Amino acid sequence: MTDSYIQNLFAERIGGKNYGKSTAIYKFEKIKRARRAAIAANPGGEIIDVGLGEPDEMAFPEVVAKLTDEARKPENRGYADNGDGVLKEAAARYMEKVCGVPGINPATEVIHSIGSKPALAMLPVALINPGDYALMTVPGYPVFGTHTKYYGGLVHNLPLTEANNFLPDLDSIPADVLKKAKVLVINYPNNPTGASATPEFFAKVVAFAKKNNIVVVHDAAYAALVFEGQPLSFLATPGAKEVGVELHSVSKGFNMTGWRCGFVIGNELLVKAYGDVKDNTDSGQFLAIQHATAYCFDHPEITEKIAAKYSRRMTGLVDTLKKAGFSANKPKGSFFLYTKAPKAVTLKDGKRVEFKNAEEVSQWLITEKLISTVPWDDTGSFLRLSVTFIAKNEADEQRVLGEISKRLSDVKFEF
Ligand SMILES: Cc1ncc(COP(=O)(O)O)c(C=O)c1O
Structure with missing residues (x-):
């Protein structure tokens, strides 16, 4: 590439003048x-x-058929913005039926996402001021932390070790970090450790969040992929809705990584803030995809x-x-x-x-x-x-x- 004045214009957060030069x-x-x-x-x-x-197979044929039907409907053609009621209502039903979380208000407590990754990138906009800490688990999926740093925030890493069953030790966080910590990001079943959380751990997370005024983001990208029993939702923990949100997606659990759809659910204020940021970031997923996604959440047998x-x-x-x-x-x-x-x-x-x-x-x-x-x-x-x-x-x-x-x-x- 030839030298260009553009090289000198990059923001420090992506490397400034040295952007792209690292070997x-x-x-x-x-x-x-x-x-x-x-x-x-x-x-x-x-x-x-x-x-x-990512999954090795395609979406199930009935989901592809649903997408085809929905794609043909003229009323689905336009900007979806923050979505109509179809996926919101299916999400509320799914949370009750599959995750044991009754009482979600579809109008105020859920908004779709174009996958969990963009939602993890948008939530820091709503929460992170320069100097604020995000508590992240390592090894882990780093997107929330990357964006935290983009906004001048800091990341405190909580190691996931075999000795702790790959659950973070919340008592290990230094007092000065805890004072500036705004968000705890967790992900169970976990990528990459495959570990699952327990109701006791989630109860501890809720108590920790309340005591320290911290928002919890539970990335539940793999939530329904369980080998025994029911998926364990963070929102099934008493008090969880007062402290956080959960992110669900059809990427992994329905073989639909490329379709880009999911939802953010839980605390009304957090969902509203996510919606405001989202409204200023994208114009919503195609309604036909949202409706096919809603079909999925009504068919957990997939x-x-x-x-x-x-x-x-x-x-x-x-x-x-x-x-x-x-x-x-x-x-x-x-x-x-x-x-x-x-x-x-x-x-x-x-x-x-x-x-x-x-x-x-x-x-x-x-x-x-x-x-x-x-x-x-x-x-x-x-x-x-x-x-x-x-x-x-x-x-x-x-x-x-x-x-x-x-x-x-x-x-x-x-x-
Ligand atoms: C832990 C975790 N969160 C989120 C994602 C992204 O999911 P989505 O396809 O819904 O954006 C992945 C994908 O690898 C992941 O492993």
């Missing part, structure tokens, strides 16, 4: 590059991608079918990894398996390869075994594997798992 390569780019190199070095070889963070598939695959993946020496445990929900990364591997010729961190393990797995994973080195060294790998049917699923097993069978990992 650092970020994790997901490194994975992509290693994947490309592995494909080039092994023409015709099958890459097994357990690094994916998610149950998807969750049953992930549960079956998860059982197989856990067994496969255990056979290879990993101490993998099946999570209670999501599609992520988070497992400790090995420290070294001994190859069949007796050669031993040591790993400094999970990133090196991940690079080794893709290069040597054509298995793509995501490394996490924030709090300990872990690999994230997803059961959204490509497989045509159940028999093919077994073949893929068998293939992983075979590829790992001639080496010995050390932990």
Whole structure:
């Protein structure tokens, strides 16, 4: 690119004059590059991608049919703004029926989103002044924190550790941070750890929020993908609606990542503020997509079918990894398996390869075994594997798992 005065105009929040000049390569780019190199070095070889963070299948045919019908209706054609009543009412019904949260007022306590990601980007506009802290969990989905920093706010990281069942230790926050903390962002079932919350933890979060005047944002992107029992909503906790909002989405639970739809629900004032920011940011998701989304929330059996598939695959993946020496445990929900990364591997010729961190393990797995994973080195060294790998049917699923097993069978990992 030629030098341009534009280079000098970038805002400091994205790097100012140095925007775009960093040579650092970020994790997901490194994975992509290693994947490309592995494909080039092994023409015709099958890459097994357990690094994916999105569903492997399309939306269900009945949802596509609903979208088609709704797209044909002239009254759905225009700006949707903050939405009509269809998705709001379906969201309220869903919260009662599926999440055990009765009494949501669809007119005032829910507004659609163009997916949880934009909602996480907009909420800081409503809440963060320069110097305010957002409390974020690490490892985690960083969008709320990134935007907090854009507005001059600060992020305090709460580590998710195995010892704490990947739940943040709210008592660990230094007093000076707590004084300036405005928002706690949590996400369960969790990306990347696959951990689930408990009603006791959520009760603690409500008490913590009330005591310290903190807003809670619960990102429930994986909420309905549970392998046993009912989804656990933060809003089912007594007092939760006084302190926060919950974000739901059809991306993961209904195989609809590209459709971009969900909702923000809970505290009326927070929902109103989100709506005001949203009104100044986008003009709403296409009503046909909102109506197809409403159809989904009235058909939770779709998610149950998807969750049953992930549960079956998860059982197989856990067994496969255990056979290879990993101490993998099946999570209670999501599609992520988070497992400790090995420290070294001994190859069949007796050669031993040591790993400094999970990133090196991940690079080794893709290069040597054509298995793509995501490394996490924030709090300990872990690999994230997803059961959204490509497989045509159940028999093919077994073949893929068998293939992983075979590829790992001639080496010995050390932990
Ligand atoms: C924890 C978490 N929150 C939010 C999102 C984004 O969801 P959506 O597609 O609804 O924007 C993701 C997607 O990976 C996620 O993992």
